Amino acid sequence: MLELLSVQVKQGDNLFTYNSQVSKGAFCRIVGPSGAGKTTLLETIAGFNHIVAGEVSWQGQSFTYQKPESRPVSMMFQQDNLFAHLSVYTNIALGVRPSARLNAEERQQLQQLCVQLGIVDQLEKQPTQLSGGQQQRAALARAIIHKKPILLLDEPFSALDKKLREDCIALTDTMRKQYNLTVLMVTHHPKELDQVATQTIEIS
Numbered sequence: 001m002l003e004l005l006s007v008q009v010k011q012g013d014n015l016f017t018y019n020s021q022v023s024k025g026a027f028c029r030i031v032g033p034s035g036a037g038k039t040t041l042l043e044t045i046a047g048f049n050h051i052v053a054g055e056v057s058w059q060g061q062s063f064t065y066q067k068p069e070s071r072p073v074s075m076m077f078q079q080d081n082l083f084a085h086l087s088v089y090t091n092i093a094l095g096v097r098p099s100a101r102l103n104a105e106e107r108q109q110l111q112q113l114c115v116q117l118g119i120v121d122q123l124e125k126q127p128t129q130l131s132g133g134q135q136q137r138a139a140l141a142r143a144i145i146h147k148k149p150i151l152l153l154d155e156p157f158s159a160l161d162k163k164l165r166e167d168c169i170a171l172t173d174t175m176r177k178q179y180n181l182t183v184l185m186v187t188h189h190p191k192e193l194d195q196v197a198t199q200t201i202e203i204s
């Protein structure tokens, strides 16, 4: 379980307090009005915000003060997830390690994941040569190959059209089950997650 106990975070003049529990393996949608603190919640779990008080834990182990790279978490944003000057392959391989140098087994895993995500033919291209949906699937591949148990998604598919969004949500759910991930997804289209969400957090 991912747990936030009286976690307090300051953003400008705002003080946010979070109390939430997300079950291991859940697909948790995060909803609430604009400015309520949805992105702030994900950034806090990922370690990008200073926590003033409270505790964040995973499976009973606190990671409140751990650096982002040591947390059991990977995060994907609405856009600009990929480095434009690197190939799609290298962008994804960076999820394995910062050098992006992979052994044969790791390369095979990457290929296999990209087959599943329908981007295996795009690996030698630059990100700008890909469609928006392909770019986000490449970003999803990098987040998954990172092999962290918690996947944080901040409106990841909102720039895509409705049909593509639905396809990407279904793919994310398949990945959640296959890789035993706990997914937290911020959305402004909560109904689109009706089929996959096992839990909802409403931020007010």
Ligand SMILES: Nc1ncnc2c1ncn2[C@@H]1O[C@H](COP(=O)(O)OP(=O)(O)OP(=O)(O)O)[C@@H](O)[C@H]1O
Pocket (backbone or CB within 6 Å): 011, 012, 013, 014, 032, 033, 034, 035, 036, 037, 038, 039, 040, 041
């Ligand atoms: N770095 C920052 N400095 C100061 N204020 C910030 C900062 N980041 C966010 N805020 C403020 O904190 C509040 C919450 O922002 P946040 O992005 O978490 O909201 P949100 O619920 O994700 O909104 P939206 O649905 O519009 O994306 C907003 O009022 C925002 O202006």
